[in-house]
Amino acid sequence: MAKVVSQRTIAVLMGALGDANINYTEALYAVDFPYWFLKQAGEIFYRWNWTKILMDMREGRFFQNPLTYTAASNSITGEYLTESSAQKLGESLIQKLAAFATTLDSGDLVLRSLQLDGIDVDKTKMKLVSLEGPVSAQIEEDRLTRIVKDSALPQSPTILKHIEDAHSLYAEGKDHPSLNESRNLIQSLIDGISTETNTHGKHSIGLPGPMKDRIEYLTKVGFFNTDEEASFKSGWGSLSAGSHPGVPERELARIGLVLALEFGQLLLMKFTNWKATAYRRFS
Numbered sequence: 351m352a353k354v355v356s357q358r359t360i361a362v363l364m365g366a367l368g369d370a371n372i373n374y375t376e377a378l379y380a381v382d383f384p385y386w387f388l389k390q391a392g393e394i395f396y397r398w399n400w401t402k403i404l405m406d407m408r409e410g411r412f413f414q415n416p417l418t419y420t421a422a423s424n425s426i427t428g429e430y431l432t433e434s435s436a437q438k439l440g441e442s443l444i445q446k447l448a449a450f451a452t453t454l455d456s457g458d459l460v461l462r463s464l465q466l467d468g469i470d471v472d473k474t475k476m477k478l479v480s481l482e483g484p485v486s487a488q489i490e491e492d493r494l495t496r497i498v499k500d501s502a503l504p505q506s507p508t509i510l511k512h513i514e515d516a517h518s519l520y521a522e523g524k525d526h527p528s529l530n531e532s533r534n535l536i537q538s539l540i541d542g543i544s545t546e547t548n549t550h551g552k553h554s555i556g557l558p559g560p561m562k563d564r565i566e567y568l569t570k571v572g573f574f575n576t577d578e579e580a581s582f583k584s585g586w587g588s589l590s591a592g593s594h595p596g597v598p599e600r601e602l603a604r605i606g607l608v609l610a611l612e613f614g615q616l617l618l619m620k621f622t623n624w625k626a627t628a629y630r631r632f633s
Contacts (some may be wrong), residue, residue: 354441355445355469356486358463358488359463359466361446362460362465362521363404364401365456368400369454369455370388372454374391374398375388375392381450386426386547390413407444408444409440410431411436412443413425413440414426414438427545446476446477449471449473449477450476452464453473459523462521463521466488466517466520466521468487479509487517487607490612490615497618497619497622501625503546503621504544505541505542508538508540509535512538516531516607516610525599525603526603528606529589532589532607532610533586536582536585536589537586539617539618543568543624544557546629547571548567550628550629552630565583567577573624588606589609
């Protein structure tokens with residue numbers, strides 16, 4: 351699987367594993383974790399300190415002999431490990447632990463965080479699998495956050511708060527509030543772009559109030575073409591709808607977040623060019 355577990359998800363994983371009151375030696379042995387891992391993580395050195403275990407696995411340090419701390423080649427696996435191969439092995443164990451953690455009491459929080467990384471869990475095989483498509487909400491969120499900060503829109507603090515809240519509410523299992531924040535994200539961007547256009551573009555068309563009218567306003571002044579207007583109205587309608595029969599609210603919130611992040615990037619990419627040409631055309 352090409353996708354990796356994000357640091358944010360690893361932090362959630364630390365909490366889920368640390369909170370569980372179980373015998374890890376027995377539980378992990380039952381799902382085929384190697385004996386050398388159980389000895390190192392439990393009895394020999396780490397004493398099930400999941401924060402240190404997971405951080406050292408991400409860096410490839412977990413596999414060093416705790417008695418000597420020599421090069422990675424002196425590994426507890428009995429095999430030669432370069433720095434690169436130690437990090438690769440650490441990632442595979444993190445993924446296996448993440449899949450296991452979704453079965454614990456706090457497992458839903460781990461699963462939601464993984465889904466924002468673009469990852470799902472095959473609990474039968476105890477492994478992570480990529481969600482359909484190449485999109486990771488975490489990567490798209492980071493990219494949109496950078497673009498918002500670069501845009502210098504006066505509404506940027508509000509927009510950034512909507513991004514943060516849509517993500518955190520979904521991760522906490524608050525699906526409907528998360529979907530509301532995804533809708534608010536797009537609305538704030540449309541409001542910001544249309545307000546800046548009205549202020550600086552010297553257009554003869556006045557700025558309307560309602561969201562739907564502001565999308566039409568941006569078409570009239572040349573920011574949107576008619577196909578884009580239809581797309582944004584459709585996307586806005588999907589985020590605003592009370593329900594979608596047949597679609598679980600959880601999935602609707604996740605898809606709504608990804609949709610808002612992608613539409614947000616498209617809006618700001620256009621706005622950067624629009625702003626550079628005096629809010630009246632594209633270069």
